[in-house]
Amino acid sequence: MTVRTRFAPSPTGFLHIGGARTALFSWAYARRHGGKFILRIEDTDVERSTPEAVQAILDGMQWLGLNHDEGPFYQMQRMARYKEVIGEMLAAGTAYLCYTTREELDALRADQEIRKEKPRYDGRWRPEAGKTLPPPPDVPPVVRFRNPLDGVVAWDDQVKGRIEFANGELDDFIIARADGTPTYNFCVVVDDWDMAITHVIRGDDHVNNTPRQINLLQALGAPVPCYAHLSMILGDDGQKLSKRHGAVSVMQYDDDGYLPEAVVNYLARLGWSHGDEEVFSMDQFAQWFDLDHITASAAQFNTEKLNWLNAHYIKAAAPQRLAAETMRRLARQGVATTDGPDVARVAALYRDRASNLNDLADAVHPFYVIPQASEEVRAQHLTESARKALAVLREHLSDCAWQAAALGQLVKQTATELGLKMPQVAIPLRVALLGLPQSPAIDAVLEVMGRNQVLKRLDTVLSA
Structure with a gap:
């Protein structure tokens, strides 16, 4: 199989x-x-x-x-097949025409509620031996399935175990409306039969549909699939x-x-x-x-x-894939990356810090749009001594080897020259370049951003 x-x-x-x-x-x-x-x-x-x-x-x-592997199949394109099967069922006596009006059904339901009975169709048009009723004029009939009256319908659900329904609890449900359109439970059965479905895995909101569908399949002589209700x-x-x-x-x-x-x-x-x-x-x-x-x-x-x-x-994720996802999100914000550093390299700096791609795009954003640090951040980190340190560092950066190790060493050297601690240079540098006091390793940020962009941003800050 x-x-x-x-x-x-x-x-x-x-x-x-x-x-x-x-x-x-x-x-x-x-x-x-x-x-x-x-x-x-x-x-x-x-x-x-x-x-x-x-x-x-x-x-x-x-x-x-x-x-x-197959499909998509559309039920609206299979109407001729459904009507064919309904015709066969009417001929075989496994379905019948029902002329009960909406008003009659409403009255039946009201009586059942008064008697505290489960609302269900009473089978008044169900063909029985010696029972015939003349069709009323001007009442378009629906087609009902002739559900078994006795016994149980059962299946071994692959998730929920054995499930049984008494046939006496299931009424003769409609399989085609008065306008001829087939109903959900009927279409599903014909589709599963025609498509040779062996296993139906679906939500447990369909459990109540399953006994009706099994009875329909058996009436058609069709194999019954295994069911697993999630x-x-x-x-x-x-x-x-x-x-x-x-x-x-x-x-x-x-x-x-x-x-x-x-x-x-x-x-x-x-x-x-x-x-x-x-x-x-x-x-x-x-x-x-x-x-x-x-x-x-x-x-x-x-x-x-x-x-x-x-x-x-x-x-x-592969670097180029992260780059593509990041660029897609930046483009949504109107941010172009063509004139900036390689997106894959920038994204690689932040990938370990991001739990979703939108956060990653937000982190990468300052590399492509000159950031505006808040007044509070500028006041705290771009002090007179910090700007002096950035000016000294800028001179060192103008003609050094542009590699992370060398760049990191220059930041340390600048701090030493001025009698400062490393963060007293690195944090103002982050604010000048990215508008934020935190970032990945500053030597990696410098390397990826590139000499021209770094010097340009430092000049902007120092000339302000």
């Missing part, structure tokens, strides 16, 4: 963290078993589905590196993850300065574990991933751990 998994989002919004984790686990399971990962867009909610949301899902999947993700505060907890979409994490491999690594550990392993690549995750080690309890989002992982991956 070839393992075939699917990710089937509805394009009514962005790809959020919960959906991304579902996609990741489905992708990894297929990769682990040499199978296929299918992307399906469930766009039958015409009023809420938008092309922008579809693109947001595709962009999010691409950013995370979750490449699909528990919800809670926010840092222990409440259900929502917009108020931060990122609305996966791509918001890109905007907020996260590397995709950090997000993927973090998502992999949300409800799944491989011993004590915390840091691993996508390939390693795919080799390790199984359904046995998914926890049935809710996973809790931990922003601090995500930031720690992101800092780890920033440190490990």
Whole structure:
């Protein structure tokens, strides 16, 4: 058997963290078993589905590196197939036409609530032996599935264990509306059948849909996939993850300065574990991933751990990649880097200090825009004695070898000449060059910034 998994989002919004984790686990399971990962867009909610949301899902999947093997398939392009199957079910007697009006359903529900019964369709149009009702005029019928009346529908959930529902608790649900459009549960079943899906990995908000879908599959004579329902993700505060907890979409994490491999690594550990392993690549995750080690309890989002992982991956990133990410963010701020020092070298100075790419871009920013130190910083660090030291240092820097070791030695030499301590020269120098009293090693800053820029900035400060 070839393992075939699917990710089937509805394009009514962005790809959020919960959906991304579902996609990741489905992708990894297929990769682990040499199978296929299918992307399906469930766009039958015409009023809420938008092309922008579809693109947001595709962009999010691409950013995370979750490449699909087949698809994307769109349900709206499969309407003829759904209607074909509905026709077959009507002919086979596994579905039937129901002419109950909205008013009748409302009255039925009101009576059930008065009797404190579970609201459900009462089967009044269900064909039974010796029971026929003439179709009322001018009432377009819906199509209902003829659900079994007795017994149970059960499955061994790969995360939650054995789950059973009494068929008596399931009503004859609608599989096609009065206008002929098929419903969610029906489309999903036909799609999973036609696409030969073997494993359905999805959120546990679908648990109540599963018994209906299993009964439909069995009525069609279709194989029933294995199901694995993932528990919800809670926010840092222990409440259900929502917009108020931060990122609305996966791509918001890109905007907020996260590397995709950090997000993927973090998502992999949300409800799944491989011993004590915390840091691993996508390939390693795919080799390790199984359904046995998914926890049935809710996973809790931990922003601090995500930031720690992101800092780890920033440190490990190739210099040119960090440069490209930094330049993209600086360009967003209107900062050009073409006339400044090599961005890869500047970013390398700060990579160990940054937990996200936006912080890295902010740290690099003063190398490309002449900074304006605050009045407080200038008053504290650019004193008369400090400016004298900078003037002496400037002369030394005008014709020395431009290498970190030599530059560092010149800063020390200047301090010694003037009877000062090293910080009494280095800190004013940082303020003159970067507008800040803290920075990486001053000799490295000098080397990367370059002679012309260093002398230019010193001249500006000394002439003020």
